[in-house]
Amino acid sequence: MDFDIELITGSLPLLMTGAAITLEITVLSVFFGMVIGVVVSLIRLTNIKPLRWLGNVYVDFIRGTPLLVQIFIVYFALPAVTGSHVDAFFAAISACSINSGAYVAEIFRGGIQAIDKGQMEAGRSLGMSWWQTMRYIILPQAFRQIIPPLGNEFIAMLKDSSLVSVIGLEELTRRGQLVIARTYASFTIWMAVAIIYLIMTFAVARLTGLLERKCQTK
Amino acid sequence: MKEPLIQIHGLKKDFGDLEVLKGIDLDVQEREVVVIIGPSGSGKSTLLRCINYLEVPTAGAVTFDGIPLNGDANINEVRKEVGMVFQRFNLFPHMTVLDNLTLAPMKVRGISRKEAEETAMVYLTKVGLAQKAQSFPDQLSGGQQQRVAIARALCMRPKALLFDEPTSALDPEMIKEVLDVMKKLAEDGMTMVVVTHEMGFAKEVGDRVLFVDEGYIMEQGTPEEIFDHPQNPRTQSFLSKIL
Numbered sequence A: 001m002d003f004d005i006e007l008i009t010g011s012l013p014l015l016m017t018g019a020a021i022t023l024e025i026t027v028l029s030v031f032f033g034m035v036i037g038v039v040v041s042l043i044r045l046t047n048i049k050p051l052r053w054l055g056n057v058y059v060d061f062i063r064g065t066p067l068l069v070q071i072f073i074v075y076f077a078l079p080a081v082t083g084s085h086v087d088a089f090f091a092a093i094s095a096c097s098i099n100s101g102a103y104v105a106e107i108f109r110g111g112i113q114a115i116d117k118g119q120m121e122a123g124r125s126l127g128m129s130w131w132q133t134m135r136y137i138i139l140p141q142a143f144r145q146i147i148p149p150l151g152n153e154f155i156a157m158l159k160d161s162s163l164v165s166v167i168g169l170e171e172l173t174r175r176g177q178l179v180i181a182r183t184y185a186s187f188t189i190w191m192a193v194a195i196i197y198l199i200m201t202f203a204v205a206r207l208t209g210l211l212e213r214k215c216q217t218k
Numbered sequence B: 001m002k003e004p005l006i007q008i009h010g011l012k013k014d015f016g017d018l019e020v021l022k023g024i025d026l027d028v029q030e031r032e033v034v035v036i037i038g039p040s041g042s043g044k045s046t047l048l049r050c051i052n053y054l055e056v057p058t059a060g061a062v063t064f065d066g067i068p069l070n071g072d073a074n075i076n077e078v079r080k081e082v083g084m085v086f087q088r089f090n091l092f093p094h095m096t097v098l099d100n101l102t103l104a105p106m107k108v109r110g111i112s113r114k115e116a117e118e119t120a121m122v123y124l125t126k127v128g129l130a131q132k133a134q135s136f137p138d139q140l141s142g143g144q145q146q147r148v149a150i151a152r153a154l155c156m157r158p159k160a161l162l163f164d165e166p167t168s169a170l171d172p173e174m175i176k177e178v179l180d181v182m183k184k185l186a187e188d189g190m191t192m193v194v195v196t197h198e199m200g201f202a203k204e205v206g207d208r209v210l211f212v213d214e215g216y217i218m219e220q221g222t223p224e225e226i227f228d229h230p231q232n233p234r235t236q237s238f239l240s241k242i243l
Helices: A005-045 A049-063 A067-082 A088-113 A117-125 A130-145 A147-167 A172-183 A186-217 B044-051 B075-081 B097-109 B113-126 B142-154 B172-187 B199-205 B223-228 B233-242
Strands: B006-015 B018-028 B033-037 B059-064 B082-085 B160-164 B191-195 B208-213 B216-221
Touching (some): A005 A049, A005 A147, A005 A172, A005 A186, A049 A088, A067 A088, A067 A147, A088 A147, A117 A130, A117 B082, A130 A147, A130 B097, A147 A172, A147 A186, A172 A186, B006 B044, B018 B044, B018 B216, B033 B044, B033 B199, B044 B059, B044 B160, B044 B191, B075 B082, B082 B142, B097 B113, B097 B142, B113 B142, B142 B160, B142 B172, B172 B191, B172 B199, B199 B223, B208 B233, B216 B233, B223 B233
Parallel strands (some): B033 B191, B033 B208, B082 B160
Antiparallel strands (some): B006 B018, B208 B216
């Protein structure tokens, strides 16, 4: 169990570029996840039954199956059916975004439903449409409430994105594997990888804490 | 006589098995102040909320200013003209008082920010809160919040105002400041329908008092008729309990 400093400094550039890719996948996935999540949460609040049903099926399917299986479906299963090759990066972002979207949809639904229904009534009784009231009254208030759970979702995605290493995308975990394959320094490198994840998740947690306080004082 | 501003015919409202309104006919003339009293659960708030379709009637017709309400098709058109003041104020907590007042006029009436802010300041001054324009709702007392809510409704320049127990959530010492604002509006000729437990206000300001119980208008008349010579035994019993 040697802790080889030279080995760490030597492989650090490789690991750090992997961490950058991890961060890139996470940021993109949570961003697209938020877009999907807002749309799906609104769909699930409407009175249009088929749309609501579709939204429910989506959320249930994603939350009820492992992300790893979802990655395999996007990268292996769908191309096998359509016959077209899918780029690993594109597959990773797609799978993670679709996955994140379901969780974000739940977060948004909770945030929207937590807003007093008198707010919607006040907006509507002033002559504003449902959508105008959503946009100017409900969603801005909901956004503030969901900063903590959105931060958690970001942290979860940061860690879960390690799963895309299985389709060969060289993010942090995959880079760790590759370095170990060359150096056999299993303990050192996995510890280094873990610490890099820890630093990233810790930074995100602090950032959401700051953001939360900033929104509350306003 | 001019056609009534608000016309309600055969209004019924069920919540599942619960029949809240069982057949209401009511006309409200322009500039009239109608006060609705009655025990809790009698349906008086539901009646008020049917006028701007916050509750959709199960049966019957509501006509406002000659426009028959028919759900989604024209509801926003009618709501522009009918302001509502709620028991719990329902100010928008993430906006300043001024933004609370200007949002709907800008988004619904499409007027400029400058014009909306000028109008807002006129009505804030009217309710005595011009100095609070830049405050957030949670920095105001309950009475101040309700006065802001009234000003917000006025900014749409409505033809009528509905009040749903506007002083019931207030501390006793704040009730008067809100009632004074409402009295001033009545003197200015605003058409008002007010659900309230403030009998003093009903007597002093009401042109007509309605006693609602068990989903019907049991009795109606001038404040003197209702408070001094109630005919219906239910009205008598209700008034004897609260006065």
